[in-house]
Amino acid sequence: MTDISEVIKYLKDYKGRPLKLMEVCGTHTAAIFKSGIRSMISDRIKLISGPGCPVCVTPASFIDKCAGYAMKEDHVLLTFGDMMKVPGSSGSLADLKGRGARAELMYSPMEAVEKARANPDKTYVVAAVGFETTAPAYALAIEEGISQDVRNVRFVTALKTVVPALTWICENQPDIDGFICPGHVSVITGSRPYGPLAEKYHKPFVIAGFEAEHILAVIYEIVRQIENGRAEVRNLYENAVRTEGNIKALKITEKYFQPGPAMWRGLGTIEDSGLYLREEPPVGLYDGGSRGLDEDIQLPRGCRCGDVIVGRINPDECPMFAGQCSPGNPFGPCMVSAEGACGIWYRNRK
Amino acid sequence: MCIAIPGKVVSLENNKAKVDFSGNTVMVNVGLVEPKIGQYVLVHAGCAIEVMEKDKAEELISIFAELEEPYKA
Numbered sequence: 001m002t003d004i005s006e007v008i009k010y011l012k013d014y015k016g017r018p019l020k021l022m023e024v025c026g027t028h029t030a031a032i033f034k035s036g037i038r039s040m041i042s043d044r045i046k047l048i049s050g051p052g053c054p055v056c057v058t059p060a061s062f063i064d065k066c067a068g069y070a071m072k073e074d075h076v077l078l079t080f081g082d083m084m085k086v087p088g089s090s091g092s093l094a095d096l097k098g099r100g101a102r103a104e105l106m107y108s109p110m111e112a113v114e115k116a117r118a119n120p121d122k123t124y125v126v127a128a129v130g131f132e133t134t135a136p137a138y139a140l141a142i143e144e145g146i147s148q149d150v151r152n153v154r155f156v157t158a159l160k161t162v163v164p165a166l167t168w169i170c171e172n173q174p175d176i177d178g179f180i181c182p183g184h185v186s187v188i189t190g191s192r193p194y195g196p197l198a199e200k201y202h203k204p205f206v207i208a209g210f211e212a213e214h215i216l217a218v219i220y221e222i223v224r225q226i227e228n229g230r231a232e233v234r235n236l237y238e239n240a241v242r243t244e245g246n247i248k249a250l251k252i253t254e255k256y257f258q259p260g261p262a263m264w265r266g267l268g269t270i271e272d273s274g275l276y277l278r279e280e281p282p283v284g285l286y287d288g289g290s291r292g293l294d295e296d297i298q299l300p301r302g303c304r305c306g307d308v309i310v311g312r313i314n315p316d317e318c319p320m321f322a323g324q325c326s327p328g329n330p331f332g333p334c335m336v337s338a339e340g341a342c343g344i345w346y347r348n349r350k
Numbered sequence: 351m352c353i354a355i356p357g358k359v360v361s362l363e364n365n366k367a368k369v370d371f372s373g374n375t376v377m378v379n380v381g382l383v384e385p386k387i388g389q390y391v392l393v394h395a396g397c398a399i400e401v402m403e404k405d406k407a408e409e410l411i412s413i414f415a416e417l418e419e420p421y422k423a
Contacts, residue, residue, distance in 0.1 A: 002414055002417045002418055003414060004414065007414075007417070025352070027352060027353055080395075107395075107396055108379070108395050108396020108397065109395060109396070110379055110396055110397075111396075130352070130395075131352060133352035133354070133394055133395075133399065134352060134394065134395050136382055136397065136399070137379075137394065137395040137396065137397045140379055140381050140382070140397060143381075182352070184352040184353075184354045184392070184394060184399070185352060187354070187392065187399050187400045188399060209409075211406070211410070213410050213413075213414075214410070214413070217410075217413050217414060217417060220417065221417060224417075224421070228420075228421070230420070232420075236413050238403070238404075238409055238412060238413065239402045239403055239404055239406070239409040240392050240400045240402060241400075246382055246383070246399060246400055248381070248382045248383070249382045249399060252381075252382070
């Protein structure tokens with residue numbers, strides 16, 4: 001049986017052809033830094049980050065829509081923390097709070113229904129960002145709203161699904177040799193959806209947890225597969241990910257949401273990569289106008305968020321990194337969001 | 351992408367559970383899972399998204415034991 005020291009030795013001594021492995025998920029990017037994994041493995045194995053930062057890939061028109069509600073009388077916007085500082089066309093939500101916008105942090109979308117029930121004279125609007133991991137939470141909130149007949153809640157959604165983005169990456173970034181699949185998205189989706197990708201593009205897709213040992217085991221697995229000409233899906237986050245995923249979560253998501261095209265900053269519009277509230281009442285009544293929010297602001301000249309998001313460059317290869325662009329003065333969302341690669345690289349640099 | 355944290359189920363009532371995160375107790379929606387008291391659940395955005403089957407140490411042992419399986423003759 002292999003142990004962790006053998007895995008580390010193998011990866012440190014690796015002298016095969018240079019490999020590029022994508023860590024799709026922002027939380028993995030952070031975990032890789034926290035664990036110091038890059039220093040444990042050969043330079044010939046390059047880890048690059050992917051589009052797994054929901055805030056980073058959300059265009060400005062979504063922020064503008066949410067900001068509009070925050071500035072509207074008798075409306076309160078509820079959002080996760082990251083979204084507060086991401087710039088829209090007229091500044092971020094945090095900036096707008098200074099001009100009278102009503103935007104509050106939420107820990108869970110369920111709070112929207114609780115607050116709406118307690119304050120019937122206000123409309124609560126949820127900035128519903130996320131991937132497959134969070135979609136079921138929004139679905140639960142909608143179900144709660146419907147069952148309690150709470151009508152003063154709206155959801156403006158920027159929900160995206162990972163597999164279409166991975167397809168885009170495989171088509172447009174063929175130099176990526178293997179994928180560290182997102183851990184918590186996979187809790188919901190299961191490992192099955194990666195199968196067709198592994199088969200069509202002949203690359204390994206391996207699901208990782210978030211401890212150093214999880215991630216090292218996955219990198220080892222991917223490298224071994226490549227060396228042996230294999231291209232398979234493997235689940236190495238067994239505690240939490242089942243082949244079939246979380247069926248209840250998948251069912252409730254499907255009950256309230258349907259797929260549609262979505263605009264990903266850095267990638268463009270991808271068909272069927274977004275989730276939108278179903279239109280028939282009463283579900284459709286909870287939609288705050290989520291379709292067609294495709295327009296983006298022009299990122300400042302020199303900003304290379306788009307390239308960072310698809311793994312063409314690492315954050316430290318952007319000329320603005322840690323110079324003009326820093327968390328205190330961010331140019332692009334990758335530096336702002338907790339799961340943005342640039343912010344993570346910045347906070348972890350020596 | 352999605353930060354989720356494991357916590358221990360302390361009590362259950364309808365669709366909610368009191369979950370203990372190393373001393374910090376929070377109410378969590380358990381509509382997506384079927385946990386028992388004493389089990390660990392993975393919590394994201396106030397909702398439990400999965401029941402953790404084994405403890406972390408057991409899981410890592412299992413992962414490493416299986417790493418070489420595909421390469422055995």
